[in-house]
Amino acid sequence: MNVTANAYGANEEQPIPGPNPPDDGKVQSAAVESVVQLGQTAVPTPESNVFCLTIIGQIEGHLMLPPQNKTTKYEHVIPQLVAVEQNPKIEGLLIVLNTVGGDVEAGLAIAEMIASMSKPKVAIVLGGGHSIGVPIAVSADYTFIAETATMTIHPIRLNGLIIGVPQTFEYLDKMQERVTRFVTGHSKVDEHTFKELMFKTGELTRDIGTTVIGQDAVKHGLIDEVGGLGRALSHLNRLIAERKLGQRGVYQ
């Protein structure tokens, strides 16, 4: 027996690979199989080259939301994105969205960070990608939406004390413009269509705006394709392979 240290620093016994074991006709267990094939009992677990980032619930910004909210905290997501970009073992990012929106600043910060990453990234909208979830969804290189998933596009509103002066509306317009510019710049939807969806009346019961479902999001150019996890992962792997080929071309 060889004694070697494993990844956790603990010593473990390893058999010395020898000749083929006698075939006694019995079904060999997975452990025995690994001893035969690899010469060790600890089978190495495959390490994924894709990092999955889930954006769920409310996107929490500068203020902590009450505990009944499920939140995605931007102060954790942003260093995560830096770590993904910097880690050589991670070759692609899969963003899974099921969010009801949240803080404008935090959402746009996450979207800008994702868009500026050099590694391939694919987003998939499941359930919902509402309000500030829209810029996050379109920030990826390629986007998928589940057939039943929805995206609510509606105007930004102000919270707290509002002063009834024209400047308030100008400020609100500027905030809205930030979202509109990002979405139109990172997807195939044009500004006119996006604003039309945003200010449409008669669609939502408590607000103005539109809820686009699956295929409609693709039709308007917000999302690239209707699809699920399998399609999203295979597309991400294709982007990773293309990037590797491109890098090899540069080195040669």
Next chain:
Amino acid sequence: MNLYTPMPLELVLDGWSRGPGPLVDVTAGGITMRVQPVAPGIGKIERIISAPLEYYLLQAYAPGQMVCYAPANADTEPATVRTNADSPPDPYLLPY
């Protein structure tokens, strides 16, 4: 803060006046995190304040996960626990 969400604000902000529970800053193993104590020496991670970059990719240090910051035995260096200045002091949060 501009909340851009289709959810009714009265649902999102319900309980706002109660504020977050008492929080403590814990430093252990090179990580400083803000935790919400749930039992002596055990807390729920609210957020990581500073840590090596790779720790942000580990699920065990994600917000909402439970951590034990009490020393495993007497020889182990205890974690540094500092009550957050914004939170009311709670004697059982300071076991060291």
